[in-house]
Amino acid sequence: MSLPHAILTALLEKPSSGLELTRRFDRSIGYFWSATHQQIYRELGRLEGEGLIRALPSEQPARGQKKAYEVLPAGREELARWTAASQDPKPHRDALLLRLRAAAVVGTEGLEDDLRRHRELHARQLETYREIERRDFPPGKGGTEDRLRHLVLRAGIDLETFWTQWLDHALAEFAALDVRGREG
Amino acid sequence: MSLPHAILTALLEKPSSGLELTRRFDRSIGYFWSATHQQIYRELGRLEGEGLIRALPSEQPARGQKKAYEVLPAGREELARWTAASQDPKPHRDALLLRLRAAAVVGTEGLEDDLRRHRELHARQLETYREIERRDFPPGKGGTEDRLRHLVLRAGIDLETFWTQWLDHALAEFAALDVRGREG
């Protein structure tokens, strides 16, 4: 129930076409609410049908032509309502943790390489976030909006830091298990 | 593609009926791969159909009768294969971060209470994990299996710790914004 609200947020930040939205999701909002272009187009159609957004009138609506959307007052109200409404956290699902647990019964064979790979992916994502922080949030400035967005980015940075460290820890544990295994 | 593997793992740890599995998911595996009883029954049927598990022959298969399953060799092989296979991390989706970002454009009205509520939920989950750690992983013992399971539990503990602290930080930020808002 959140993709429409992610799109409303993005469109309020800046009216855009479907493809522009897709790109912005890839570089920003998608870090905590990812979506494919197919999802986005479908949802844009729904939101337009519900009268929450509208196509900017300047462009003609032919296939292969850019079509930009903006948020209507009803859309802003819906977003404000949703943002303020109490919501329970959704249960997480983490395949890597599940695989570790499975490895406890079927063996760790082949898992270590992928752990190392995931560690590198998280380290790279962390670096990306840090670059965004340097670029968009230089120290000691920013109004209310910037402070909130920075807060969200900090969550991303700290989470990637956490996973990088946790995977280091897991790999160290694997190394220790290997030694014990050889000795036993 | 992971629910069947979560079930195989659980069944290898201990053969169980659908309801027993459901309870164990609620208390353990479900912390990183949640599932409802409906999902579990459906999946047990599929896994049986594929010949990866079988119903223990002791009980009669009538409705309202307990029916326990155990993993067959093919099921163990499939789980080992899946565990070792390289997998890309799935994109995360976090509605709370999205709401913060939305609040940057539509205002923070009404959000603070829910932040506080989420903070308490995470604090409570953290306490649950710590109790499990005290109970199941007393310091200075445990074989390979225990060490891996402890590693997974540590991820849970550290993540809940992270979220509790991050939400404290966010709430402090909100308080600061309120002051600035009143003064401005």
Place this chain on the structure above:
DNA sequence: CCGGCTTATGCAACTAGTTGCACAATGGAG
């Protein structure tokens, strides 16, 4: 001026997870 590449939009089918409910057996309480 045509063939292929890029940009842009979008439909259809599929997979996974959620919600709502139904139904059978069992074990007390009255």
Place this chain on the structure above:
DNA sequence: CTCCATTGTGCAACTAGTTGCATAAGCCGG
């Protein structure tokens, strides 16, 4: 011994997200 809550199993419909592909316009090189 009957009503009813609890335990246990399961189907059906729905929602959300993914994958694969189709289509159209514009542009650029030969």
